[in-house]
Amino acid sequence: xxxxxxxxxxxxxxxxxxxxxxxxxxxxxxxxxxxxxxxxxxxxxxxxxxxxxxxxxxxxxxxxxxxxxxxxxxxxxxxxxxxxxxxxxxxxxxxxxxxxxxxxxxxxxxxxxxxxxxxxxxxxxxxxxxxxxxxxxxxx
Numbered sequence: 491x492x493x494x495x496x497x498x499x500x501x502x503x504x505x506x507x508x509x510x511x512x513x514x515x516x517x518x519x520x521x522x523x524x525x526x527x528x529x530x531x532x533x534x535x536x537x538x539x540x541x542x543x544x545x546x547x548x549x550x551x552x553x554x555x556x557x558x559x560x561x562x563x564x565x566x567x568x569x570x571x572x573x574x575x576x577x578x579x580x581x582x583x584x585x586x587x588x589x590x591x592x593x594x595x596x597x598x599x600x601x602x603x604x605x606x607x608x609x610x611x612x613x614x615x616x617x618x619x620x621x622x623x624x625x626x627x628x629x630x
Contacts, residue, residue: 491561492552497523508553512568524551535560563598570614583613
């Protein structure tokens with residue numbers, strides 16, 4: 491699984507942004523900005539052995555990781571935080587009795603199916619929907 495983003499010049503710096511992960515950083519060059527988005531996401535996950543690979547996709551970029559559980563958990567956590575919700579509030583939206591039912595996905599101990607991921611995403615980001623698209627791998 492990969493998340494799409496964009497890379498663009500803003501005045502003196504290149505900005506690398508992955509909106510679904512609520513991540514934005516900058517570098518003096520495109521390559522440096524790409525390295526900075528990798529470093530930012532690895533720092534946000536902060537898990538031993540977790541690495542992120544960012545690749546140029548024309549004017550855009552895509553990020554993938556060595557651990558899809560951790561990347562999905564980061565996605566869910568960042569979306570929940572963006573919405574200003576607590577774990578308990580999300581669990582309540584899902585109809586769960588305990589926040590642990592949701593937390594296991596955010597902690598990366600469970601990897602949701604596509605249906606479950608859609609349900610979790612709608613709970614943390616009401617009014618939003620996931621859009622899938624196919625993408626070929628390219629080299630840096």
